[in-house]
Amino acid sequence: MTAPDAPAIRVLIVDDDPLLRAGLAMMLGGAPDLEVVGEAGDGTAVAELVAGRRPDVVLMDIRMPSMDGLSATEELRSRAAAPEVVVLTTFDADEHVLRALAAGAAGFVLKDTPPAEIVEAVRRVAHGQPVLSPSVIRRLITRATGGDGRGRRRERARERLRALNEREHEVAVAVGEGRSNAEISAALHLSVPTVKTHVSRILAKLDLNNRVQIALLVHDAGLVGDRDDEG
Template identity: 45%
Template sequence: MSLKIYLCDDQALVRGGFRMLIEAEDDLEVVGEASNGQQAVRDLTRRPADVVLMDIRMPVMDGVEATRALVEADNPTKVLVLTTFDLDEYVFAALRAGASGFLLKDARPDDLLSAIRDVASGEAVVAPSATRRLLDHVVQHLPTGTGERTDDPRLGLLTEREREVLGEVAKGATNGEICRTLYMAEGTVKTHIGRLLAKLECRDRVSLVLFAYETGIAKVN
């Protein structure tokens, strides 16, 4: 069964290019498109997709508000944010709103296709392998990156081992690297990450990274 992809971008040429690229793949199909976030939310409310490629800056409703609307409605569609600007402040807001990752519009076609499949499978595009890029280019600009939410009650739910794993995730470590650093089996690492996601009510590793920095478990250099 093909993955259902929805396109949301205010430029018809961009949508057309994505459509041609995606529909050339046997396992992907475009099921709809919109020129603004409001239309996308309306369409996806009626018929969710597996992944929506969401532009950030659009008229009527931007990608941040559209992402927030989908997440708050518990819509199962995963959001992959697309942006022209590597340090676009709207990316931060979109990740906080619940986007599963972000990608530059000038990314290589293979990277875009891989990102779509990763997001659909539950992985976050900016993690684990690309979390370092998030840290290098995004986290230092987070206004809450100084660890202001140290009183978050969810911190009390974590074991010491879970805190250690969370710290490694925040550094951009892959599961294999966490295994070697903390001397754990890969299955154990996956179990800890699953528990972190559940206890902290996070959707993916992107959310874990943001939580770690916002609460001071991880520090901005």
């Protein structure tokens, strides 16, 4: 939870359904630590609204008429100082999940998620913690442990991770295991600020956007989850 005197987390809602936007605005606005600063019905309006309203988190639908949420996320996250993005959708097809995460989304939450969990997802993403629905996590594990192109993905991922030093590699694997900075700190006997520094260096060295992309790379490298054919 946000401290009582901390600034409210600023949220922009992007969805082409006005009734859903109204419901989300009411739900999020009812949380004392969240503030809805704007709404949009299409991805084409996102860049201008983000520039003017300065949200911390964008709740982004996928299917919209002129520019879909995946394209809007790619455009938004390519910019400096971009807000975090939580993709909120009824669809969990593999190509949507992976494209959203590869674009830099920090969360992927299905619309049938209970309201309290959507509110908590916004809070967590605002504080640098990726959020994925259980079905999404299962898909990522499946991607990392089987399917066409597995060997090629694994070798490419391992080659990229060789750019890291030993400690950075340990931190990257811990991120891939879903550990928070505090948990990594305890496991590796590092201070939390030192963990944050390592994460920042990993992102810079690997030209990645956020922790979710570190986790994707670590999963592709076969360093977490099923390691039966490791060696």
